[in-house]
Amino acid sequence: MAAKEPLVITAKDEMRKWSRKMRSQGKSIGLVPTMGYLHQGHLSLIQEAHKHSHLIVVSIYVNPGQFSPSEDLSTYPSDLHGDMLKLKSVPGGVDVVFCPKNLYDYNNDSDEKQKNKNGNENLGAGGGDGNGVVSCVEEKGSVHETWVRVERLEKGLCGKSRPVFFRGVATIVTKLFHIVEPDVAVFGKKDYQQWRIIQRMVRDLDFAIEIVGSEITRDSDGLALSSRNAHLSPEERQKALSISRSLSKAKAAAKEGQVKCRELKDSAILTITQAGGRIDYAEIVDQENLKSVEEIKGPVVFCIAAWFGKVRLIDNMEIDI
Amino acid sequence: MAAKEPLVITAKDEMRKWSRKMRSQGKSIGLVPTMGYLHQGHLSLIQEAHKHSHLIVVSIYVNPGQFSPSEDLSTYPSDLHGDMLKLKSVPGGVDVVFCPKNLYDYNNDSDEKQKNKNGNENLGAGGGDGNGVVSCVEEKGSVHETWVRVERLEKGLCGKSRPVFFRGVATIVTKLFHIVEPDVAVFGKKDYQQWRIIQRMVRDLDFAIEIVGSEITRDSDGLALSSRNAHLSPEERQKALSISRSLSKAKAAAKEGQVKCRELKDSAILTITQAGGRIDYAEIVDQENLKSVEEIKGPVVFCIAAWFGKVRLIDNMEIDI
Structure with a gap:
């Protein structure tokens, strides 16, 4: 071609x-x-x-x-x-x-080229949203x-x-x-x-x-593709598989009737922690409004973020029962 | 026509x-x-x-x-x-x-029609921006x-x-x-x-x-046109003329060399207050970044907001010296 x-x-x-x-x-x-x-x-x-x-x-x-x-x-x-x-x-x-x-x-913008004669600093957005939220x-x-x-x-x-x-x-x-x-x-x-x-x-x-x-693209071993995977050592990469493994396990369990989210989350957290990961969050949420769900009654998505070494990975799986 | x-x-x-x-x-x-x-x-x-x-x-x-x-x-x-x-x-x-x-x-949107089976309330934006900022x-x-x-x-x-x-x-x-x-x-x-x-x-x-x-459109007496003017009583309307009058006075004073904003503002505040208005703000700011200016060295705008009875009016005048 x-x-x-x-x-x-x-x-x-x-x-x-x-x-x-x-x-x-x-x-x-x-x-x-x-x-x-x-x-x-x-x-x-x-x-x-x-x-x-x-x-x-x-x-x-x-x-x-x-x-x-x-x-x-x-x-x-x-x-x-x-x-x-x-x-x-x-x-x-x-x-x-x-x-x-x-x-x-925006330096090519005409109004930025203008010298500010009143002596005010025209640069800087001045402290974000008032909650101390500031980006690069x-x-x-x-x-x-x-x-x-x-x-x-x-x-x-x-x-x-x-x-x-x-x-x-x-x-x-x-x-x-x-x-x-x-x-x-x-x-x-x-x-x-x-x-x-x-x-x-x-x-x-x-x-x-x-x-x-x-849909999510995964490697043959299940790891969700991410540019950040490049930073994983071979050992960390192996450990990181615990995320997708725990998600698949949770999905299978839910399909077999385990609809209590506390149990599903605890099991996933245990799997990832035992593999050497550090959990940022593991949440089962409504697919639409992303609010936390206690018992699965409709379409949810299980979302996980975890650190392996210095790399933070995210993954998720939709569960439609 | x-x-x-x-x-x-x-x-x-x-x-x-x-x-x-x-x-x-x-x-x-x-x-x-x-x-x-x-x-x-x-x-x-x-x-x-x-x-x-x-x-x-x-x-x-x-x-x-x-x-x-x-x-x-x-x-x-x-x-x-x-x-x-x-x-x-x-x-x-x-x-x-x-x-x-x-x-x-957005009730005609398909994803809002969907019943939320997980029992989560899908309505309500949930408290604004975290600063208690909430609109109608x-x-x-x-x-x-x-x-x-x-x-x-x-x-x-x-x-x-x-x-x-x-x-x-x-x-x-x-x-x-x-x-x-x-x-x-x-x-x-x-x-x-x-x-x-x-x-x-x-x-x-x-x-x-x-x-x-x-540019601002003014009535023949100087009052800046506003839909809110409809709520002014004839007396309030008369008093409200103090805003445009004080702005014109400030502009003339600046043209004649009075570039100290404190003096210009105090004079305007006095005029409006004596007429029976209640000042919300009277600020002389840079035309671009709207930051307060102490001494006029470049293009500024004098902005005033004041209450007359239950009506809040705003007006402004650009001063280019």
Whole structure:
């Protein structure tokens, strides 16, 4: 199969211009937002996107807005050359790779060029939301100060230990939606809470964009694919399998009638802890509103976050009984 | 001149469909968002919009998201019939009047229809942003939970006494932008902070929309036009003239070399208080970042909010020296 060479775009205006031109020709556009260091999981999102739109845009941007200064922004893995090779060979191809440099840099804006004669500091968003929530964007003194918050869904699960995370995700996705103007966007269910938050945001803010959730891709041993897996030592990787193993066990138990979440969670926590993992959370929640469930009566999802060494992994499994 | 009959649209989908059809025909669209009870100030925004786009959409929607439960949502004046008459006769006309019923009602959404089998309450956004900030949207138990915040600019001036106001404004404007998909939107400088917040939001979230600020319209006696003026008794109206009078006086004094803001503010506060007004704030701030200025060295704006009886009025004047 002949490889398809994607168009590489770095400028916002050029990206939007391409999209509008394509739309005027009757083409629909699917967006797959990524932070790069692509693996088979990302490629499966692209294949999913092909089912929903004529053309595919993959964005590659490690978003400082979703990292707190104490998190792993500086060590987040990156390999643009390798990513491009993978995108060239993905079945059906990719039309555009959008890899902007800094989406929070507005220095080319005329009103920022203006010298502030009144002697006021024009830089810095000034302390986040008043709850001490600050991301790497504020830390770097960016003038960016607008944030999209999905206030209820952002609070639980990963939101507890990562208070700036979903604020940053919702905001960067909003920006990408406005730049790329897609008809469809595909998100992996691996980041289950993120997927639900984006769905909710799209509804609440009346975006004219269809959000598609794509199933988790796993290695043959069961480990959910993640760019962060690259940081696992072989031993840690082996131990990390306890997450998917415990999720599968819980699902099987539920199917056989164990609907008490306390028991299901305790068993999973034991399995992972015994394997050497450190639990961040293990929650069985409603698939829609992500609220904790005591007894399974409808569709739930079992979400787990755990540390293996210095690597924090997340995984989940939907349980439909 | 023959009156032009605007198309009245109430459904989101129909609104967006109209905009897309017009855009495909090469027409640009200007949006003038209003809360109705239109006066000459609104009509001047429409005339401004005519300079920037082929077609004009005026939205009429009293947004519960920008009122706190203790504010005047229930008594906010409304007169759709009168509004339609005015819109028919405005020079150049209006193409669409978009007057949706409830932009926070998602009951037609499929995922809300779904019965929540896990017994979790799916209603209610659950307590706002954790700072006790709650608007009439949450109070009414809406499932809406996504808010856009311009975190620095929203805090001063009107933001101090109206903590949910700009969160609600930024959010409803985002929704209207996604529904109407305009090329240009016109905001009155009467609501100076609002105008700057929307400009900042558009930059930070990469909206492809030009924001135009339109000059304040005043009655012949100097009172800035406002829908809330309707609630003033003749006596209160007379007293309220002290706001514009004090602003003009300050501007003249600054032009003549009085650049100490403390003096300028004290004089204005005295004038208004002596007239029987109760000051909410009187601030001289940088036109861009709205930060308080001690000595005028560049473009500033003098912003005042004051109560006359039960009516809170705002006004401002740009001072460019």
